[in-house]
Amino acid sequence: MSHADVRPFEFLSAGRIVFGSGVAESLGERARVYGTRALWVTGKSAARHAALEQQLRSAGLELAHVRVAGEPRVEDALAAVAAGASIRAELVVACGGGSVIDLGKAAAALLANPQDPFEYLEVVGRARPLPRPALPLVAVPTTAGTGAEVTKNAVLASAEHRVKASLRHDSMLPAVALIDPALTLTMPPAVTASTGLDALTQCLEPFVSSQHNPLTDALALEGMRRGARALARAFHDGADLAAREDMALCSLFGGLSLANAKLGAVHGFAAPIGGQFESPHGAVCARLLPLVMEANVAALRARAPQSPLLSRFERVARVLTGREAASIEEGIGFVRQLAADLAVPGLASYGMRPADVAEVVAKAAVASSMKGNPIALTSAELSAVLQQAL
Numbered sequence: 001m002s003h004a005d006v007r008p009f010e011f012l013s014a015g016r017i018v019f020g021s022g023v024a025e026s027l028g029e030r031a032r033v034y035g036t037r038a039l040w041v042t043g044k045s046a047a048r049h050a051a052l053e054q055q056l057r058s059a060g061l062e063l064a065h066v067r068v069a070g071e072p073r074v075e076d077a078l079a080a081v082a083a084g085a086s087i088r089a090e091l092v093v094a095c096g097g098g099s100v101i102d103l104g105k106a107a108a109a110l111l112a113n114p115q116d117p118f119e120y121l122e123v124v125g126r127a128r129p130l131p132r133p134a135l136p137l138v139a140v141p142t143t144a145g146t147g148a149e150v151t152k153n154a155v156l157a158s159a160e161h162r163v164k165a166s167l168r169h170d171s172m173l174p175a176v177a178l179i180d181p182a183l184t185l186t187m188p189p190a191v192t193a194s195t196g197l198d199a200l201t202q203c204l205e206p207f208v209s210s211q212h213n214p215l216t217d218a219l220a221l222e223g224m225r226r227g228a229r230a231l232a233r234a235f236h237d238g239a240d241l242a243a244r245e246d247m248a249l250c251s252l253f254g255g256l257s258l259a260n261a262k263l264g265a266v267h268g269f270a271a272p273i274g275g276q277f278e279s280p281h282g283a284v285c286a287r288l289l290p291l292v293m294e295a296n297v298a299a300l301r302a303r304a305p306q307s308p309l310l311s312r313f314e315r316v317a318r319v320l321t322g323r324e325a326a327s328i329e330e331g332i333g334f335v336r337q338l339a340a341d342l343a344v345p346g347l348a349s350y351g352m353r354p355a356d357v358a359e360v361v362a363k364a365a366v367a368s369s370m371k372g373n374p375i376a377l378t379s380a381e382l383s384a385v386l387q388q389a390l
Helices: 023-032 047-058 074-086 098-112 189-208 214-236 241-261 265-276 281-303 309-321 328-341 354-365 368-372 379-389
Strands: 016-019 037-042 062-067 091-096 137-141 153-158 163-168 176-179
Touching: 016 023, 016 241, 023 047, 023 091, 023 137, 023 176, 037 047, 037 074, 037 098, 047 062, 047 091, 062 074, 074 098, 074 153, 091 098, 098 137, 098 153, 098 163, 153 265, 163 265, 176 241, 189 214, 189 241, 189 265, 189 281, 189 309, 189 328, 189 368, 214 241, 214 309, 214 328, 265 281, 265 354, 265 368, 265 379, 281 309, 281 328, 281 379, 309 328, 354 379
Parallel strands: 016 176, 037 062, 037 091, 091 137, 137 176
Antiparallel strands: 153 163
16 A cells, blocks of 8 residues: 555544553552542442542542433533532542543543533534643543543533533543453443443444544454454353453444544434433444444445445454455344344334434434544435334
């Protein structure tokens, strides 16, 4: 390949990525580098994080603790900022799934920039850049799915707009991403399935994205390879540490890929669906993924048959199935079968109806993730995907 075939690209990530079983035991000393007063953000189960909290206290940190039960809302971010401000927090430590880490990122941004969040929120707000850098964040994921520990945006739900939107700034990349696969061993099967399918989607979409680059390609392919071989194993046997390690890497590589090469229509749909219907993000992605793959391939064959992106779908099929001769259709079939094996429900199970399709399509069309889709899909094509996904 001549150098002219590679468009210029940038690659941004967390300041430091620390990976391996047991690395969470260094949390206290790693956090202490950034100050002595920390906003401590976790999921709703206090007991689950007691050992890590004790490490922080033993390292001499004063903590203000906030918990988030579901996907974070604008109100949760404001409450977290108030808690952090009460101790004049110098850093944020977030330990949990993507929702917890997103709340930590939002709080780190807003503690340094104490304005109305709608000044900075995309889509539903004024999307202004942050005037001051976010506070340092130490991110400790306990699920293997979102890759939020290496991305620069925080997704918040706005109840009044019935949509999820992002705060986004380079300084919101965590200072430290501390990824310990042992922390994911307690994930229940349904959470393993939905987060794992999200991770797989976040490797696949950047690889076929219009914004792909050689660095994200390498990460996305390796993430897909590990996810395809390990997800069903982790689902059926949660104690399989090798499978958990593969899925933690799949999640990490997906986060690194999407942050630098964009996503596509699956995530373009997932944001408005998540804003309108109570639904696990990963399960929504899993339901949509084979249908969006099918729609993209059909659109490329019809409108851009010479597109090099078509051969990328062939490469995806070979990686997912582990077979060199696999066809695009077999790759789509692999994803469809995996979602069925992991008991991924239709979107109707979250309350979505045929009457909702037009509104979701209109919102998805302006979602930032759509910009990376391999080809612009028409409203009719997007509607057909959603109808099938119900």
